[in-house]
Amino acid sequence: MIQAAAIEDADQVMPLLYAAIGSIAFSLAGTGDEGEALRILNDFYRRPGNRISYTNVLVDKRDGVVAGMLICYPGDEAAALDRPFIERIRREAGRSGHTLDQETKPGDYYLDSLAVHEAYQGQGIAKSLMRAYEARALDRGYGRLALIVEENNAGAHALYEKMGYSPEETLEVSGHRYRRMVKQAGQTSGR
Template sequence: MIREATPADADFAAPLIYEAIGGIAYTLTGTSEPACAIAEVRRFFAQAGNRLSYENAVVAVDGDKRVGLALFYHGSQTAVLDRPFVEHVERKTGKAPHIVKEARDDEFYLDTLVVSREYRGKGIGKALLEAFEQECRRRGFGKAALLVDEENGRARKLYESIGYREDGKIKVSGHWFSHMVKQAAVSV
């Protein structure tokens, strides 16, 4: 089952988000220590109004166990959703971070998709992708997009199998990703 996330999911979500986004977590939190980055991601997840917020997430559950999550938002909202991170890092370090805009303004963007290690390979990632695409259609957006790590061939194969096509590359926090898009059949 897929359900909307709540602030109470922060303890579950933070380590998984950190695992999925790696160095991007350091850019967003202004720290280079994994435990500190996870703590900051946890705090941001429990708050409204940022890209990692529970407001932008769904959680996959198996019975009463949380097993995966997806974070998504419209690309036109990137600056607003990244502002809390910029302000946080400026307060912490005295310098604004360089946060690369991953999503284009005309697309519904899958920021993060991650499944707990012991539940991988059981179709949960695909179910989370379907929930993301369903939300894209429900909101009336015509294009879904995501980034896939150049080194993650398994994820790329999954995305291509359901219709995503690469339309460019982008370097985020020192690492290369393929930007992939899929036209969404908009519900009327």
């Protein structure tokens, strides 16, 4: 069942988030240590006002287990949602010049991260989460949907194309190349 995430889902969402964003987790946390990065991101998840806050997360729960998760938010708010990460890195690591690569554009409703637990893959959960994301975008008045996907992730490319997303441009985020894909909200999704 697709629903808004709760603070209590943090320990189940974090491994899925890490699987979805990989090296971006280190950029957000300001550390190259996986355990420390996950601890920092877990703390951010529990607080509103940042990109990975539970307030931006949709989950698919099956018998109390988070089978899949999706993070989404308005592109117009991306800089403000990234500010807490940058301020933490400046404050705690003393890195005054730290920035985060811009993944989204103003006017877009942005799909930041999507992951399905290994035990639940192949059950249509990713498509259901994407449909919920698209409905949320329409409800909030957004006409354009956007996401990025690593260039070499053929499975994700196929899913997004099947859902009606088209490649727009290539960009680099956290040292990796991504393809930005877009779709007009309200366009019919694939099966």
